[in-house]
Amino acid sequence: xxxxxxxxxxxxxxxxVSVSGQTVNVEGKQGKLTFNVHPSIKVAIDGQTVKVxxxxxxxxxxxxxxxxxxxxNNMMVGVTTGYTKTLEMRGVGFKAELKGKNxxxxxxxxxxxxxxxxxxxxxxxxxxxxxxxxxxVVTGADxxxxxxxxxxxxxxxxxxxxxxxxxxxxxxxxxxxxxKAFAGAGAK
Numbered sequence: 001x002x003x004x005x006x007x008x009x010x011x012x013x014x015x016x017v018s019v020s021g022q023t024v025n026v027e028g029k030q031g032k033l034t035f036n037v038h039p040s041i042k043v044a045i046d047g048q049t050v051k052v053x054x055x056x057x058x059x060x061x062x063x064x065x066x067x068x069x070x071x072x073n074n075m076m077v078g079v080t081t082g083y084t085k086t087l088e089m090r091g092v093g094f095k096a097e098l099k100g101k102n103x104x105x106x107x108x109x110x111x112x113x114x115x116x117x118x119x120x121x122x123x124x125x126x127x128x129x130x131x132x133x134x135x136x137v138v139t140g141a142d143x144x145x146x147x148x149x150x151x152x153x154x155x156x157x158x159x160x161x162x163x164x165x166x167x168x169x170x171x172x173x174x175x176x177x178x179x180k181a182f183a184g185a186g187a188k
Contacts, residue, residue, distance in 0.1 A: 002066030008049035009069065012076040017050055019043050024072055028079025030141040031120070035075060041068045078141040085150035087136040088128065091165035094157075096125045096134045103136070107157040107167070115153060120145050135170070 011017060015028040022037045037043055040061040042053045052069045054061040077083075089096060095106045103123055105113045117123050120142050126135040136153060140146045150169070159166035159174045168174060 002062070002069065005052050005066045005069035008046065008051045009073055009076070011048050011050065012080050014080045015076045017045060017072075017076065019045055024075070026072070026075040026079050028076075028141070030079045030082045033075045033079060033142060035071055037068055038064050041065060043068070043072070074143045075141075078143055082139055082141055083143045083146045085138045085146055086170035087138070087150060087153055087167055088132045088170055089134040089136070089167050090131055090159070091133065091157075091163075094133045094165070094167075096136050098123060098125055103153065105153070105156055105167075108165075113156050115149075115156070118145055118149060121149050123149075136167075 012028075015026055018025045018027075022039060022043075024035045024037060024043055026033050026035075038060075040055050040058065041064050042055055044051045044053070050072060052065065052072065054065045089105075089107070091108065093106065093108065097104050098117075101117050103115045103117055103125075105115065107113065121138055121140040124137040124139070126137060128134050138146050138150045138153070154167045154169065157166045159168045159172075161175065161177045162179055164174050164176055
């Protein structure tokens, strides 16, 4: 049983929520998002709050109760303030550039890797400092779309454990392993 979904959601300032049947629409300055709610979950608007209830006590309804509450909350936050994921590129010769709606990544492969930017996500490439060659900033109103695109970009060249080269999230700690030159002081 979800404890958080028992609380009504307070409308975030700057967001408008409407429910028609099993579809929840949220509008704000960052855009418009829609979500189709499972039939075993009921969503109702009561003044300045949104209430999420389940129709019965079946296992599926219990598991979707808190998830639906959190998705609607994320939608309200997304259309008012938005979500951001920042990626850092580390490595000699590694670079990222935007060409129209494509993000072109040069990460040590024979050919550059091209990722098409989805329509609900905005990507910006900033120059890095020090060992960071580029910063890729992914923003948007849809938390799932922002996280999914950032994960796809990171997957192109994950940070390797010996030198730390690759694409990582900002602030991500990569444990660096000692190389074979450090095999032992007494080894001959």
